[in-house]
Amino acid sequence: MRIDPWATAQFADYGHLLEEFGIERFEGFELPRPHRMLRRGVVFGHRGFGLIYDAIVRGRPFAVLTGLMPSGSMHLGHKMVLDQAIYFHSLGAELFIAVADIEAYATRNVSLEKGRELAIEQYIKSYIALGLPRERCQIYFQSTRRAVKDLAYVLGRRVNFSTMRAIYGMDDSTNMAHMFSPLVQTGDILHVQLKKYGGPRPTLVPVGVDQDPHIRLSRDIASAHRVCNVTVARDGRAGVFVKADEGVDAILDIAESVATSLGFRALSKIPAYRALYIDDATTADIPALDEAMIAEEAKISPHVFFPPSSTYHRFITGLTGEKMSSSRPESAVFLCDPPEGAGAKVMRAKTGGAVSVEEQRRSGGRPEECSVYELLVYHLIESDGELDKVYRSCRRGERL
Ligand code: TRP
Secondary structure: OOOOOOOOOOOOHHHHHHHHHOOEEEEOOOOOOHHHHHHOOOOEEOOHHHHHHHHHHHOOHHHHHEEEEEOOEEHEEEEEHHHHHHHHHHOOOEEEEOHHHHHHHHHOOHHHHHHHHHHHHHHHHHHHOOOOOOOEEEEHHHOOOHHHHHHHHHOOOOOOOHHHHHHHOOOOOOOOHHHHHHHHHHOOOHHOOOOOOOOOOOOEEEEEEEHHHHHHHHHHHHHOOOOOOEEOOOOOOEEEEOOOOOOHHHHHHHHHHHHHHOOOOEEEEEEHHHHEEOOOHHHHHHHHHHHHHHHHHHHHOOOOOOOOOOEEEOOOOOOOOOOOOOOOOHHOOOOOOOOOHHHHHHHHOOOOOOOHHHHHHOOOOOOOOOOOHHHHHHHHHOOOHHHHHHHHHHHHHOOO
C-alpha cells in the first residue's frame, strides 16, 4: 500500500496506517490546555513529537510550519491544521504558514496568478479571521520565497528517481514540476531551520495523514545532511559517529568537547572508525547529545536540521458521508460560505438518525455515523461535558 498525497481517497482504517507506516500513536503527552482535537483523538498519530513536547516542557524555542494549496476554497477540513498551529503558537512556537502555490500549479494546474488570488480571498482572510497571531508569525508564498526554492534544489541532490517512484509512485509520465514539488515542500519544512529563519530547532508540521510521505522524505533528507550520527550502535555502545569523509579528526574533537561539557567521562576516540564512543551514555542520553551536536554541526554546515516532527489528524467526514472536498461543494462547509448557505447544507447532511421519529425515540440515534455530530466534535463544541450531553441525548433518542 502507498499513501498518495494527491489522491482523493478517504482513509478508513487509521490503526492500519499506524502499523504499516510506523506512525506513532499520539498519546502520553501532558500538554497545557490541550486543544480539543488533541483531547478527542482527532489528532491520532505523530512522528518525533517527543522533540516538540520536550521543547514545550523546557520552554525552549520551537517552530511550527504548515501549509495549504490554494486550489479550491478553504473548508472545515483545512481549518484543522490552522487550529493546531494557533494552539501551538500559544505554547510558544514561532509560526510559518506556506501558501503552496507552486504545488497547486504543478499538481492542480492552477496558475500562479490564480493561486495568489485564491490564497488571498479564500485562505489568508480566513486565517486572519481564525485569529492568526501577529507576533512570531508569517505567511509566505512558495513561489516568492527564494530560500525555499534554493533549498529544494540543494536538497534534491540527495534524492533520486527510484526514491520518488517508491514513495509517490511517480513514473515516466510524471511531469517534472510535479516531480519537484515534494522537494519544494521539503524546502518549506526545513527552511525555517536555516540561520536566516532562526537556525536549527525542533519544528512541528501539523498535517492530514495523506501528507505523511512528504514528512518521511523530509526526515530522511534532514538525516542525510547530518555531519554525525549520534546513536547507540549495534554493539550497544553509545557514541558520535562521523559521516563526513573530511575533517574527521576535528569533528571528533568537537564531539569530545560536547560530551565532556555534558558531563560524560568514559570517552574513547577512534579516528579509524570515525567514532567517539561514550561508554557512560545510554539511550536516554542520546537526545541531549544529539541536540548539542546539531548546534555544533550547524557551525560547520549550513544544512544541518533537527528531524521535523509531525502530527496527523483524522479527516473530517463530508456532509454527504464521503470525503469533505472542495470539488463537491455540498459535502463541505467553506469558511467563506454565507451562514444561511452553510446552514442549508447542514440541514441536508447525512446523520446517524433513525428513519422515523418513532424509531428514533425507541432505538436512539448513532452519533458515530453522524456528520453533524462530527462537526461538533471537530469544530463547534469546546466543552467536553456539553459534547457528552449531546452524545447521550442522541443515543437515548431524545434528540431528533
Ligand atoms: N501539500 C500540502 C497540501 O496538499 C500543502 C503544503 C505545502 C504543506 N507545503 C507544506 C503542508 C508544508 C505542510 C507543510 O495541502
